Amino acid sequence: MDQSEKNIFNLLKQATEFLTSHNITEAQLDAEVLLCGVLKIKRSNLAALRQETITQEQNQQYQDYLNKRITGEPVDYILGNSEFMGLTFKVNKNVLIPRPETELIVEQANKFIKENNFKQVLDLCTGSGAIAVSVAHYNDDVSVVASDISQKALEIAKENAVTNNVSKKIEFIESNMFSNIINKKFDIIISNPPYVTKKEYEGLERELFFEPKNAFLAGEDGLEFYKIIADNSAGYLNHKGVLLLELNANISLQIADLFSDFLFVKIIKDYSGLDRILIAQNG
Numbered sequence: 001m002d003q004s005e006k007n008i009f010n011l012l013k014q015a016t017e018f019l020t021s022h023n024i025t026e027a028q029l030d031a032e033v034l035l036c037g038v039l040k041i042k043r044s045n046l047a048a049l050r051q052e053t054i055t056q057e058q059n060q061q062y063q064d065y066l067n068k069r070i071t072g073e074p075v076d077y078i079l080g081n082s083e084f085m086g087l088t089f090k091v092n093k094n095v096l097i098p099r100p101e102t103e104l105i106v107e108q109a110n111k112f113i114k115e116n117n118f119k120q121v122l123d124l125c126t127g128s129g130a131i132a133v134s135v136a137h138y139n140d141d142v143s144v145v146a147s148d149i150s151q152k153a154l155e156i157a158k159e160n161a162v163t164n165n166v167s168k169k170i171e172f173i174e175s176n177m178f179s180n181i182i183n184k185k186f187d188i189i190i191s192n193p194p195y196v197t198k199k200e201y202e203g204l205e206r207e208l209f210f211e212p213k214n215a216f217l218a219g220e221d222g223l224e225f226y227k228i229i230a231d232n233s234a235g236y237l238n239h240k241g242v243l244l245l246e247l248n249a250n251i252s253l254q255i256a257d258l259f260s261d262f263l264f265v266k267i268i269k270d271y272s273g274l275d276r277i278l279i280a281q282n283g
């Protein structure tokens, strides 16, 4: 390959073709994002560097990344980080990669916290800490409890609290749902619990099998964790406290039925028009 063939423009072209030939759907985007990870630059700066060349070590690392990508490993795991709510989160195979649609629940939480001067926050099933850390970052005067059954996930969540400068505002508790959350009451409980039905899980794309099974699977009907939240959350909420849940859109009405004892229940749709968030208020 002569030098012009090794410039960034040609590298990206080859990488895109390589990923496409291995059935990676967002081949060009992934080729660019992975190269930016190697070069430690923002994607917006890539265009200006198209005629530049990269070092042999950088090229080796890039080829390693591309070879991982064709196995189906998600880009965020390959790079070890993920963007959520404008913040950077460390991720690895022990935590779910935070999804853009989950930003909606944080936006709703921020609105309730500011309008009602809420202080005590619980993020149940925190995973990477995406929700807890973002809420702590965007609200000055809050005290957040972040819990998860996975000790390995909590280690990542704690690191994310430190790198985003909110560790003083978050207490981490290893807990099977509410079991170790003792003598505490909250103004707002937020949760993106596992919510995938057994049938849905069996049909997931191969990439999703890189993520922890227990972040997805919620029994035969997808309701296992929603039922626990429905049975317990009122006892953990202050008067007029609010519960925000991310929904499995396919079973949203069944989920809403579980919360009929609450003062009111409202469903909010995401930008694709799918039922995405349940809001319930305690009496």
Ligand SMILES: C[S@@+](CC[C@H](N)C(=O)[O-])C[C@H]1O[C@@H](n2cnc3c(N)ncnc32)[C@H](O)[C@@H]1O
Pocket: 095, 096, 097, 098, 099, 102, 124, 125, 126, 127, 128, 129, 130, 131, 147, 148, 149, 150, 153, 175, 176, 177, 192, 193, 194, 195, 214, 215, 216
């Ligand atoms: C869908 S992920 C949500 C992660 C993160 N909150 C987010 O939105 O990106 C669900 C999380 O629930 C945790 N989990 C699974 N079973 C649990 C249980 N019985 N008690 C507490 N957490 C559990 C998993 O470890 C995983 O981190």
